Amino acid sequence: MLGNGWGFWVSAGGRFPPPEFTGGYRMPGLNPAPPPAAWLAWLDVAMLALALAAMIFFAHRKSSRRGILGVAVFSVFYFGFYRHGCVCSVGALQNVALAAANANYDFPWTVAAFFVLPLAAALFWGRVFCAGVCPLGALQELVLWRPVKIPAWLERGLRLFAWAYLGLAVLLAATGTVFVICRYDPFVLFFRLHGSFSMLMAGLAVLALAAVVGRPYCRFLCPYGVLLRICAGLARWPLRLMDEEECAMTRICYQECPYGAILRPVPEKEGGLGFGHGRLALVFAVGLAAVLVGGWLGWRAAPELARWHATVALAERVALENAGKVKGTTLESRAFRQLGLPADELLSDALRVRRQFQFGAPLMGVFVGMCLAGAFWRSLRSPPARAVFSIDPSFCLVCARCLDACPVLKKRRIAAIGE
Amino acid sequence: MSGDKDRRGFLKSLGRLAGLAAVAGLGAWARPKMSDFQSRWQLDPRKCVQCGRCATACVLKPSAVKCVHAHAICGYCDLCTGFFVSQPNSRNTGAENQQCPTGAIKRAFVEDPYFEYSVDPEKCIACARCVKGCTSFGNGSLFLQVMHDRCQNCNQCAIARVCPAQAFSRISSKNPYRLKGAA
Ligand code: SF4
Ligand code: SF4
Ligand code: SF4
Numbered sequence: 001m002l003g004n005g006w007g008f009w010v011s012a013g014g015r016f017p018p019p020e021f022t023g024g025y026r027m028p029g030l031n032p033a034p035p036p037a038a039w040l041a042w043l044d045v046a047m048l049a050l051a052l053a054a055m056i057f058f059a060h061r062k063s064s065r066r067g068i069l070g071v072a073v074f075s076v077f078y079f080g081f082y083r084h085g086c087v088c089s090v091g092a093l094q095n096v097a098l099a100a101a102n103a104n105y106d107f108p109w110t111v112a113a114f115f116v117l118p119l120a121a122a123l124f125w126g127r128v129f130c131a132g133v134c135p136l137g138a139l140q141e142l143v144l145w146r147p148v149k150i151p152a153w154l155e156r157g158l159r160l161f162a163w164a165y166l167g168l169a170v171l172l173a174a175t176g177t178v179f180v181i182c183r184y185d186p187f188v189l190f191f192r193l194h195g196s197f198s199m200l201m202a203g204l205a206v207l208a209l210a211a212v213v214g215r216p217y218c219r220f221l222c223p224y225g226v227l228l229r230i231c232a233g234l235a236r237w238p239l240r241l242m243d244e245e246e247c248a249m250t251r252i253c254y255q256e257c258p259y260g261a262i263l264r265p266v267p268e269k270e271g272g273l274g275f276g277h278g279r280l281a282l283v284f285a286v287g288l289a290a291v292l293v294g295g296w297l298g299w300r301a302a303p304e305l306a307r308w309h310a311t312v313a314l315a316e317r318v319a320l321e322n323a324g325k326v327k328g329t330t331l332e333s334r335a336f337r338q339l340g341l342p343a344d345e346l347l348s349d350a351l352r353v354r355r356q357f358q359f360g361a362p363l364m365g366v367f368v369g370m371c372l373a374g375a376f377w378r379s380l381r382s383p384p385a386r387a388v389f390s391i392d393p394s395f396c397l398v399c400a401r402c403l404d405a406c407p408v409l410k411k412r413r414i415a416a417i418g419e
Numbered sequence: 420m421s422g423d424k425d426r427r428g429f430l431k432s433l434g435r436l437a438g439l440a441a442v443a444g445l446g447a448w449a450r451p452k453m454s455d456f457q458s459r460w461q462l463d464p465r466k467c468v469q470c471g472r473c474a475t476a477c478v479l480k481p482s483a484v485k486c487v488h489a490h491a492i493c494g495y496c497d498l499c500t501g502f503f504v505s506q507p508n509s510r511n512t513g514a515e516n517q518q519c520p521t522g523a524i525k526r527a528f529v530e531d532p533y534f535e536y537s538v539d540p541e542k543c544i545a546c547a548r549c550v551k552g553c554t555s556f557g558n559g560s561l562f563l564q565v566m567h568d569r570c571q572n573c574n575q576c577a578i579a580r581v582c583p584a585q586a587f588s589r590i591s592s593k594n595p596y597r598l599k600g601a602a
Contacts, residue, residue: 016496018492025529030598030600034568035568035570035595041457086571087572087574100449108454108456109454112446116442116445120442179575192571195478234434234438310585314585331470334468
């Protein structure tokens with residue numbers, strides 16, 4: 001009787017009415033466990049605030065490398081290994097983009113706090129978040145072994161990638177495609193002790209690179225770092241070296257900084273070059289061209305980018321299958337057919353996403369073009385004259401190596417202790 | 420020189436004010452969207468096609484997804500298509516006769532001819548084999564759910580990215596399950 005498999009057995013309709021028990025059987029209920037209490041998320045926010053405060057104290061007040069590394073170790077353990085890297089401020093920018101674009105998304109307060117706190121801190125004290133509160137930054141800080149110096153022009157060029165990555169991440173998050181920063185986070189799999197082989201290889205490669213090139217992710221890729229650069233550039237009390245009279249011009253700070261954030265002195269005359277009409281026109285023309293080309297490229301790339309969205313990929317696949325242009329089916333197209341969802345709904349969904357990309361991708365292109373134009377402008381403009389070595393707060397990751405090594409400041413600290 | 424510095428300091432202060440205003444503006448704009456609840460990942464069991472990726476794609480091992488059982492819609496069948504493989508040698512509970520690779524489903528006699536089935540979440544790996552059997556031929560009372568006591572709430576769920584049925588979405592922690600057979 002069992003030999004025929006289920007087919008015969010369920011042919012009569014196959015669905016069975018719930019039984020009526022006579023023996024006083026009590027049916028178990030279905031009460032799956034609730035999510036962790038909300039205050040735990042606030043605990044994370046409190047930890048973030050606390051770590052930021054500790055960082056401000058150790059970096060700004062004490063210039064203490066040991067204190068900074070201590071906070072970094074804490075972050076790696078708390079935000080990294082304990083919280084498995086989620087949610088982090090870097091990823092939170094995608095939640096903000098999603099909340100901006102999608103009215104139905106429940107935007108948690110705590111995620112908003114993760115996004116805002118480090119930026120607010122940067123407006124006053126520079127990138128203290130990067131110093132070692134960010135688990136990604138902290139991990140790279142801890143593996144840095146023998147930093148090599150990167151030529152300034154290369155440094156400036158590589159920094160631009162972060163702008164492009166920011167544009168892409170916002171576009172993909174706002175369209176609900178994927179949180180690409182999380183997807184390609186090279187370190188999170190160390191925190192989770194689990195991940196795909198390819199991401200493990202990528203993560204190991206970045207870590208190995210980070211042993212000799214200080215914080216490659218932070219300097220050249222981190223999309224949140226772009227926002228931090230802007231805020232830190234406006235910082236009220238950024239990390240500072242000293243005024244002209246005191247500096248002994250030893251260049252030690254310049255050599256110590258592994259992140260290319262020390263500005264060398266610029267003689268007065270060199271800085272005096274004016275900005276003639278010809279140059280102004282050139283900058284304007286290049287800027288306009290960059291913006292137009294960026295927008296055009298974005299517009300051209302939009303259909304390709306839209307394919308990253310599962311709905312668009314599925315709709316295209318189903319259309320191709322229906323037209324007999326491809327052989328076979330995919331798991332996705334089979335799932336779609338099995339569920340028997342209305343095809344025109346899929347199509348209209350896909351078209352809506354496609355329209356979002358057709359609007360957003362050119363915008364992203366213009367944004368990247370503007371960044372390139374800005375970089376070009378800056379490369380032409382002669383920097384203001386500077387008598388001594390100083391810190392560029394936008395790119396300073398507040399590691400305090402320079403302050404720690406500077407002989408003048410060291411003497412000052414010793415004198416302060418003596419008093 | 421010092422005038423230049425003053426001017427730049429002033430511009431910077433303006434910029435900082437603008438930055439603070441931007442932050443405040445962002446808050447004011449996002450205020451109505453903001454929620455006391457977290458967003459949590461959950462899968463819609465009505466969309467799930469039992470592909471088996473929940474078992475393999477989750478960042479946790481074993482997966483944060485588990486099979487749950489809505490007894491309210493279960494038929495309590497003797498010959499459970501979620502419990503037994505499609506051509507069992509005999510109707511006994513030997514491992515070779517069970518769908519579940521880990522023996523996570525417990526079968527208990529209730530009264531003639533009914534049997535109660537329950538899932539041990541400690542053993543379940545979310546392979547969805549039982550779900551497939553139950554959904555294809557039975558009442559669909561066995562189904563998968565993201566278990567929120569286990570789920571890390573990754574900002575981008577690794578399963579959601581590869582779910583062929585797009586069954587995953589972010590929902591409010593106010594009501595973080597999508598149960599079948601609930602009143
Ligand atoms: S640059 Fe980005 S990854 Fe690096 S420490 Fe700062 S926020 Fe973190
Ligand atoms: S068959 Fe798979 S999904 Fe069902 S209980 Fe067993 S392990 Fe879980
Ligand atoms: S959010 Fe993360 S832990 Fe939860 S089900 Fe998805 S991958 Fe697994």
